[in-house]
Amino acid sequence: MYLPTAHPWAEGESLGQYLDRRGVSRRDFLAFCAEMSAILGFGSLMTPRVAAALAQQKRPSVIWLQLQECTGCVESVLRTAEPTIGDLVLDVVSLDYQHTIMAAAGDQAEGALQKALKAGPYVLLVTGSIPLKENGIYTTIGGRTAREILEEAGKNAAAVIAIGACAHWGSVQAARPNPTGAVGVSDIIKDKPVVNIAGCPPIGDVVTATIVHFLTFGRVPDLDWDGRPLFAYGARIHDQCPKRANFDAGQFVEEFDDEAARKGWCLYQVGCKGPATFSPCPIFQWNTRTSWPIGAGHPCLGCTERYFWDLMTPFYGRLPNVGGFSVERTADTIGLGLAVGATAGVAAHAIATAVHQARQRRKAEAQAEGGSHGQD
Numbered sequence: 001m002y003l004p005t006a007h008p009w010a011e012g013e014s015l016g017q018y019l020d021r022r023g024v025s026r027r028d029f030l031a032f033c034a035e036m037s038a039i040l041g042f043g044s045l046m047t048p049r050v051a052a053a054l055a056q057q058k059r060p061s062v063i064w065l066q067l068q069e070c071t072g073c074v075e076s077v078l079r080t081a082e083p084t085i086g087d088l089v090l091d092v093v094s095l096d097y098q099h100t101i102m103a104a105a106g107d108q109a110e111g112a113l114q115k116a117l118k119a120g121p122y123v124l125l126v127t128g129s130i131p132l133k134e135n136g137i138y139t140t141i142g143g144r145t146a147r148e149i150l151e152e153a154g155k156n157a158a159a160v161i162a163i164g165a166c167a168h169w170g171s172v173q174a175a176r177p178n179p180t181g182a183v184g185v186s187d188i189i190k191d192k193p194v195v196n197i198a199g200c201p202p203i204g205d206v207v208t209a210t211i212v213h214f215l216t217f218g219r220v221p222d223l224d225w226d227g228r229p230l231f232a233y234g235a236r237i238h239d240q241c242p243k244r245a246n247f248d249a250g251q252f253v254e255e256f257d258d259e260a261a262r263k264g265w266c267l268y269q270v271g272c273k274g275p276a277t278f279s280p281c282p283i284f285q286w287n288t289r290t291s292w293p294i295g296a297g298h299p300c301l302g303c304t305e306r307y308f309w310d311l312m313t314p315f316y317g318r319l320p321n322v323g324g325f326s327v328e329r330t331a332d333t334i335g336l337g338l339a340v341g342a343t344a345g346v347a348a349h350a351i352a353t354a355v356h357q358a359r360q361r362r363k364a365e366a367q368a369e370g371g372s373h374g375q376d
């Protein structure tokens with residue numbers, strides 16, 4: 001378990017010097033920079049620039065607030081199964097406050113937060129929503145509400161990164177009827193851009209790459225209509241999915257224990273929301289690229305989309321057949337549709353057409369064979 005106080009930065013020390021002192025080899029550091037360049041979509045030519053920019057950094061301070069949430073996002077970002085890129089980023093920055101994993105507690109922890117806030121500027125990471133009902137009493141830390149803490153922390157923040165659906169828009173707490181009045185970070189911090197690392201939980205590498213982008217270029221990455229970094233959320237799951245060939249061929253799982261499921265066919269009929277969801281899950285995956293929901297045979301629930309608990313349910317229901325967009329539409333235009341269109345807004349006419357065509361094809365094939373097992 002990483003302890004933020006275990007490896008203090010020396011006064012005036014650069015990141016390069018700090019990593020040398022920690023025994024991180026140049027080879028490992030360059031491998032990390034190459035991985036980040038790849039995730040950010042820059043290609044290998046950018047690796048030296050990323051490495052040079054990071055090595056010169058002097059104690060980039062990070063404050064990580066956990067508000068109304070389940071700690072799943074913290075687990076996802078830190079995942080300590082083995083030393084990974086996610087671990088290395090904790091060497092790249094000085095994580096000055098993170099109340100779950102820091103050694104300090106109580107007054108000592110609050111003192112560390114106040115010290116880091118005053119020292120600013122810093123990168124502010126936030127997991128969890130902000131409950132506003134009943135004057136915010138549903139989440140208090142050190143006697144102060146989540147809203148008060150966030151407003152104070154936002155003032156000296158050089159960049160604000162909301163990690164996970166809770167910090168993005170409220171997630172499960174904000175599902176109807178939203179009993180605590182939960183909102184996302186961007187509903188509170190309005191005077192600077194808030195980067196939304198969407199997902200419940202999101203992929204840790206996206207958080208790491210977003211921080212690296214800020215440290216390298218001095219600004220946050222380009223964002224889509226909902227504040228999500230385009231390098232990660234610029235493409236639909238459906239367009240990156242290894243089961244797409246099954247979808248196009250009309251090969252669908254109808255029940256979770258049928259032969260099609262055993263063959264690993266497309267999960268659209270059992271509720272997959274991949275056609276309406278923008279996320280890098282098929283590419284980045286989880287736990288050092290071990291797997292991801294669809295790879296494990298479970299339909300995508302659409303967890304990177306705003307209001308998915310209300311808009312993407314029932315989770316095992318097929319996306320409805322209403323006219324709308326085609327595969328050529330962008331994240332921005334589909335996203336706007338999602339924001340106003342509820343579940344109907346995520347339906348894909350193209351999908352319904354593909355399913356219909358596939359069934360017709362199978363019917364014709366069945367008739368040609370003299371059988372009658374084609375489906376309507």
Ligand code: SF4
Nearest residue numbers: 069072164165166200
């Ligand atoms: Fe937990 Fe999901 Fe909220 Fe992350 S976004 S804290 S995993 S409920």
Ligand code: SF4
Nearest residue numbers: 241266267268272274
């Ligand atoms: Fe993949 Fe789901 Fe699209 Fe099927 S519907 S191809 S499982 S994303």
Ligand code: F3S
Nearest residue numbers: 279281300301302303
């Ligand atoms: Fe979420 Fe779907 Fe990825 S449920 S984790 S966006 S596959």
